[in-house]
Amino acid sequence: MTGMPRKALATEAEPSEMALESLVGYNLKRAYVILQNDYRAVMGEHGLSPRVFSALTFVVETPNLTQSDLARRLGIERSGLVAIVDELEGRGYLRRVAVPQDRRVQALSPTDAGVQAYEAALTLVHAHEDRMLQTLDAGERDQLLHLLKKIRETGE
Amino acid sequence: MTGMPRKALATEAEPSEMALESLVGYNLKRAYVILQNDYRAVMGEHGLSPRVFSALTFVVETPNLTQSDLARRLGIERSGLVAIVDELEGRGYLRRVAVPQDRRVQALSPTDAGVQAYEAALTLVHAHEDRMLQTLDAGERDQLLHLLKKIRETGE
DNA sequence: TATTGTTATACTCTATAACTATA
DNA sequence: TATAGTTATAGAGTATAACAATA
Numbered sequence A, B: 001m002t003g004m005p006r007k008a009l010a011t012e013a014e015p016s017e018m019a020l021e022s023l024v025g026y027n028l029k030r031a032y033v034i035l036q037n038d039y040r041a042v043m044g045e046h047g048l049s050p051r052v053f054s055a056l057t058f059v060v061e062t063p064n065l066t067q068s069d070l071a072r073r074l075g076i077e078r079s080g081l082v083a084i085v086d087e088l089e090g091r092g093y094l095r096r097v098a099v100p101q102d103r104r105v106q107a108l109s110p111t112d113a114g115v116q117a118y119e120a121a122l123t124l125v126h127a128h129e130d131r132m133l134q135t136l137d138a139g140e141r142d143q144l145l146h147l148l149k150k151i152r153e154t155g156e
Numbered sequence C: 001t002a003t004t005g006t007t008a009t010a011c012t013c014t015a016t017a018a019c020t021a022t023a
Numbered sequence D: 001t002a003t004a005g006t007t008a009t010a011g012a013g014t015a016t017a018a019c020a021a022t023a
Helices: A024-043 A050-061 A067-074 A078-090 A112-132 A138-155 B024-043 B050-061 B067-074 B078-090 B112-132 B138-155
Strands: A094-098 A106-110 B094-098 B106-110
Touching (some): A024 B138, A050 A078, A067 A078, A078 A094, A138 B024, B050 B067, B050 B078, B106 B112
Antiparallel strands (some): A094 A106, B094 B106
């Protein structure tokens, strides 16, 4: 005998009736999970994770970046950044460079391979976002970015 | 001697120039983290976590809900739901009720205390969202919900 | 054979605390 | 004293695989 059909017990409720559906936080999380899952699928098993890609972007775009700078910009602790920088260094995408003026510090310098990997990854990310946001027109996409930045400004 | 001043090494780059700033995924994650941190602060150290609150909402609003139903609706695995239901049962907010028609199943039935806890938590969550979204007018908030739901529809 | 609830296990992400070397 | 980078450790949150009971 086959198992019970889906939803045999639970009464079907219109999603729009659910209190959760009118909460921004709940919808934000669901959308975030969907985007992240597709991101990982697009980047592949050995691709850069979201946080490593973000870190590489800062390293490529910001000259003379230190780890403490980067941690602050990413909004994480210095300790958590070590593994991220280790991975990027292990892939040959950046070097830890000694800074004579302050020997506590090591500046993060992108390699040529790191710049190329960043550009290749960015192309994949753009394709991923275009596909995930295909039901939004250009105006809606700008509006979404604008509203998300407003939330960021409130909390940062 | 005090340490180096902030940003002594890294050149300041306008955030709007960064490639990350035009990515929906990056802004979605940053906004999600901000909302989640405030949520946890509002709910308190012993408050319901986001996933437990979401689960309680489904239990209160959906009669005769089973664990498999709930896992599917939350978008997580059945195995991951056990700890969530254990916590809600431990707090006295729901009961696992045997279902005579199918003895594999235990329906999740909210207690009076569970309904009260849900309503109290929902009030806190609404206050939290009103504060975090204070810079958005009613139209912007509706638009944000609309756009997030569009992303959910694309990926579910 | 398939499904429900469950346990065991592992992996990712992140935080806190403490250490060292420098300032 | 304070900061930069690091290590050790722990806690969420989630996934996969396997199991017993039941369909």
